Amino acid sequence: MIDVVFVLLTVALFAALALLVRAVERL
Structure with missing residues (x-):
C-alpha cells in the first residue's frame, strides 16, 4: 500500500x- 502511494x-x-517546464518555456 505504501509503495502505491509512493509511486503516485x-x-x-x-x-x-x-x-x-512548459510554463517557463512560454515566458
Whole structure:
C-alpha cells in the first residue's frame, strides 16, 4: 500500500515538474 502511494506521489511530482517546464518555456 505504501509503495502505491509512493509511486503516485512520484508521478504527481514529475507531472508538476513537466507543467512548470512548459510554463517557463512560454515566458
